[in-house]
Amino acid sequence: MDFQIVLDNAPLLVQAGITTVWIFVVTAILGTIFGSVIAVLRQFGPKPIARFCQVYSWFLRCVPALLVLFYAFYGLPEMGIFLSPDSAAIVGLTVSTSAYMSETFRCGLLALRRDQLDAARSLGLPFSHILRRIVLPQAAVVVLPPWTSNLILLLKGTSLASVVAVAEMTGVTYRMISTTYRPYPFLITSAIFYLALVTGITIAFRHLERRTAGSWR
């Protein structure tokens, strides 16, 4: 097997790798923010909003991420919102992952003992303070492992962006295979790319888990 052909196309593949990481990082940050907002609203928000968040999370976890992506890519232009493929992919993936993230964070909130909140309230702490100093540190310990596996699923999910013509790793691999007719070198390169990222994330967060478990319990 000759990997020269991969080296010849290196600039394109590097660009694709950067696109994948870029989409992953943006959707991970946005998904985490929206996910935690939805989880908090569902737990502490007024009834109609809590109910809406529940339906939101249920609906998005029932349908494939690809369908959400299609809504963003084909549906939004109908409403007069025109996005580039990259932005559509980011919107679709963020909406989809925020539902999974919210469930993860809700578990963290549920794991929190009720008397902790009561104690904080009886001390007269403001809500934002309770959230930041009482809820978050304790929830983080519970949430970190499932959050990590959500991140890994999200990283793999970025490959779906290729379906709406984003030039990320899987999409470029497909394009290279269909122009060079040499599947193996490109498939193996791409596989190594994803495995390295997934393994890196796993190791990094296992380290973080050990640290948080030690300091906050």
Added chain:
Amino acid sequence: MTFNQGINLLLEGATLTVTLTVVVLVASTLLGTCIAVARTSGGLANRVAFTYTWLFRGLPDLLVLFAVFFALPELGLTLSPFLSAVTAFVLINAAYIGEIVRAGLIAVPNDQREAAVSLGLSRSHIFARIVVPQAAASVMPAYISQATEVVKGSSVASVIGVAELIGRSRSVMSVLNEPFQVFTVAAVLYIAINTLLLWGESYSQRRFERWK
């Protein structure tokens, strides 16, 4: 094409999604159980199974699908898009189901096995009648949740031209030019399939109660 014809095409797509899911679940449960047994045994089998799990849980579904669809023909094995999708999804889900089954096997207390050995039951008998029923009861929620992942994951098959629900909704959408309506029908069908699965879970929970 009228909207009703479109709905009929989407229903056909949903049927194919269900077929794909059932075939993939049956095959990957068998393969996954083998992997779980290999993981709980020691030595080389454990290491091979571990590497397999690491590999297929680390790769995007789409990439595995491309590997099966484009690389296997180079080895002289040409599969139809449907069979390529089945092969790829079985390879991936066997890794996930293997981990679920392994958790179930570990959850069965060792005293149960020891008691069965002391009664003189054969190894295959112990596995089939003592370990599997108890493991199955404890892994059912995780297994059903993985089954819904299979339903949703099967949508990726549309990329290599399998006319399952997403593939169908994309082509119907391009003819009718009504993305919101078509995708919403598809979403409702996905929700229906997944709701059926969740009912199956509560049913199985009730049945497994007697084994607890």
